Amino acid sequence: MRSIIVTGASSGIGRVTAEQFLAEGWIVGLLARSADTLNQMAADHAKAIPLVADVTDADAVEAAFGTFQEKAGRLDVLFNNAGIFAPGGTIDEIALEDWYQSINVNLNGMFLCARQAFRIMRHQSRQGGRIINNGSIAAHVPRPNSVHYSATKHAITGLTRSLSLDGRDFGIACGQIDIGNARTQMVQGLVENAVAAGQQPDPTMAVEDAARSVVHMANLPPEANIQFMTVMATTMPYIGRG
Secondary structure (H helix, E strand, C coil), X not given: CCEEEEECCCXXXXXXXXXXXXXXXXXXXXXXXXHHHHHHHHHCCCCEEEEECCCCCHHHHHHHHHHHHHHHCCCCEEEECCCCCCCCECCCCCCHHHHHHHHHHHHHHHHHHHHHHHHHHHHCXXXXXXXXXXXXXXXXXXXXXXXXXXXXXXXXXXXXHHHHHHHHHHCEEEEEEEEECECCHHHHHHHHHHHHCCCCCCCCECHHHHHHHHHHHHCCCCCCCCCEEEEECCCCCCCCCC
């Protein structure tokens, strides 16, 4: 029986992806801050393990991964998904606290979770595993007024490449999925802001399509890896954008 930890599992892409893995019979660690939501999800799924933790808290992340290892026996995959989109603006308008929070959640949080996953995968019996980082279309081209978000997602690409390289000797694969405008609560907020400003919002796609792509990456055999996958709303302005 295969196992995965999904961070940011209480909502959006994380929640839908976790539910997809549970439907396929995986043991799923649900990692997020919302204890009530995680416990409700776990109540409906015998193979769900709630892991209440803030990804920016190194001790909490270590404890959560340790709990999962004890209960599941091993960790096959990490979907490193938790992230935020802080209030936007030009660089002189973005509050410093929003910049620091973006770095802390989107970069430091992914680093801390990847660090624990790598450690477990390196030392577990039948060494190896897979880390899937949630990048973004913003890891390639930014949307306007998002320097904080774009900078962190570009950094995730560097994290992905480094983990791929350093994981080779230990059977640890790392790939990145760059998702464009899945209809999460965060994207819906951006759509509503565009409409309120009299602008045409970008096209969106179902969250389930992004989740199925993550499941596909996770189900590959150890000798195969999708290094980078882009899945996006068909007509969104990505090619040629900017």
